Amino acid sequence: MKREFRAHPLMLVRLLKPFLFVLVLPVLEGAVQYLTRRSFSHFFILELLAVSLILLLSFLRWRSFRFSVDERELTVCQGAFFREKTVIPLGRLSAVTLCRNPFDTLFSAVTVAVSTEAGMPGRADYEFKLSRRDGEELLRRLYGDELRAAVRFSTGRLAASAALTSSAVTGLVIGVPLLDRLGKVFGRAYSRMLFNEINSVSGKFNTYFPPIFNAVILVLLIAYAVSFVYSFIRALNFRLFAGKERLEVHSGLFVRRRAVFQRDAVRDISVEQTLPMYLAHRYMLCVTVAGFDTSRDGRAVVIPCCAADELNGDPADGLPFFSQSGRELRPARGRASLLRFLRVPLAAACGLAVLTLIAMLTVPYFERFILLVSAILLLFDCYAALYFRYGYRFGRLRFGETLYVRAARGFGFCELYIPRENVGIIRLTRGHADRRRGTCNVRVTVRSERGNRLRVWHLDYRAVRENIFSYFELD
C-alpha cells in the first residue's frame, strides 16, 4: 500500500540556507537599522524584494515536495515550476540515514538522507526533512520491524576508541577552520590569540631543543584533544542493531544519527587498527556500503573498538562473508626474508645517522635543530620499520569463499574480507630482485566507490598466479 509523506516545515530553513548570509541576514540587519535609526540603505528595497521572492519560491518548493513509498519503490516529487519525479526501486537503495540535531529535536523533525550507488561521492542522493514520526514510519515500511539489540558500548570503551583513533592531523583539519569561522562571526582574531598564547606557554619550558619544538608539541597536543572530543561526541550513544537483512547504527550526542543499510549492500568488511590500537591490541570493524550516506568513502563503523576475541561474536556474527577459508599465501620465513622487508628503513637509518653526523660537524651552531630534525625523521623511520615488519609477520593472502587480505596500510593496519564478485583489479608487480627470487607484490582493489585496496609484499609469484587463475576459473 502506498504511503505518502510531506516535508516538515523546517525544510524551509534548509531551502533558505544558501541565501542566508547573502540576503536574509543583510535584510534583517537593514530592518534592525530602520527600527533603531529610522533609516535604511538604498539597496534595502531591492534586497527586500529579492528575499520575498526567494521566500515565495522556497515556500512553493516545500509545498510541492512529495515522498511516497510502497512495496516496490519509493518516489520523490519536487519542484514548483521545474518539476522532477524520481522513482527508486527498493532493491537499489544503499542506505537510509535519519539525523537529528538540537534544532530538529526542538521542532520534532528529522533529516532523512536517501543514498544509492548513483549518488555523488560524499553526498546523499536526496536529503529532506520529515516529522520524527514519519521518519520512524518510513524506516518501518522500508526495512520492517525485526531487529535485535546487538551491541551497546560503555562510555569508557567509546572514550578508549576515540583516544585510539584520534590524531593531531584530524584535530587540525577540524579545529583550524572552526576557529577561523568563529573569528569571522565574532569579529575577533581567535587564531592569532591562540597562537600568541601557545608561544607564551611554550616559552616557559626550557628544553634542549629549540623553542619552536615546545610550540609544535603544544599545537599537536591541543589538536589531538580537539580530535578526541570530536570523535568521542560523535561516537557517544553508539549502538548497533542487527536484523536478518539489515544493520542499523545509532550514534551521536548533539546530532543523533541513525543509519540503516541492507546486509547485501555491504561491499567489503575491514578490520582496522591505527598505530595506538595496534600497540593496545584493539581492533575496529568497519563495512563499506555502496553509496552510503554522506561519508566520503561509504564506510560505516560496526564495532568501534574491541579485543580480538570479540570480533567473532555479536554483532559481527551474521555479517555476510566474514570468514576465512582456503589456502593461505604468506611471505617466506627466515632472516633473509626479514632483511628484505627491512632494507629500506635500515638503509634510511644508516643514511640518516651519517647525514646527521656530517651536518653536526659542518654547522655545529645548529646542533640542537639538527638533532631535532633527525629525531623526527628517526621516528618516521621507526614507524616504517614497524610497517614493513608487520608485512613480514602478518601479510597474507587467502583464496577461499572470501578473498582475505592482510597488510599494513598508510598509518595503520588492515584486514580485508572481499566476496569474489566484489574483487576488482589484482595487480602483481615484480622488480629485479623479485624476478631473481621468484616473488611478487600483490595489490588487491575492491570493486566499489571507495576502492579499498591493500598490498601484500614478497609472495611466491607462481603460487599467487596459480591461486588467482583457479579462484576466478581462468584458463
Added chain:
Amino acid sequence: MEQEIRVPARTARLWQVRAGLITAVPVAVLLRLSAFTLWLLLPAGILLAAGAVLIFFFLPRHFASYAVSADSRAVIVRRGFFIRAEYILPLPRMIYATSFSSPAARRLGLCGLTLRAARGMLILPELAREDAERILAVVSGGGEP
C-alpha cells in the same frame, strides 16, 4: 528491441526559443552599449551570427538525430549530427530514473528523463509525455535486481 522513439519537432522548437532568448539578451546589451563605442557592434554581430547558426541550423538537426530504444535489457540512445554517438545502458546497471519538465515543456506535452547508473547518467531530452512514461515504466520494471 522495441521500436525507436524519436524526439518530437516541438522539442527542437522549444530549444530554439530558449537559444533565441539566451542569444538575444547579450546582443541587446551590446547593441545598447554600442552607443558608447561602435566596436561593440562587432561582438554583437558575431554573437548574432552564431546564434542564428545554432537556432536555424544546428538545433533542428541535433534533435532530429536522436533515437531512443528501450526494453527490459538495455536503453540505447543514438544521437549526434557531426559526431555520432551511441550510448548503451544495460538495465541491471541502472539505479533509478528521474523525469523532469519545465513549465513550457509541460505546456507542450513534453518530458525529459535522466537515467542514473553508478558514477554516471544518461540524459534524454524532452520527449513526448507518453513516450517518456513508456520508457519510465520499462526501466523501472527492468531496474529490479
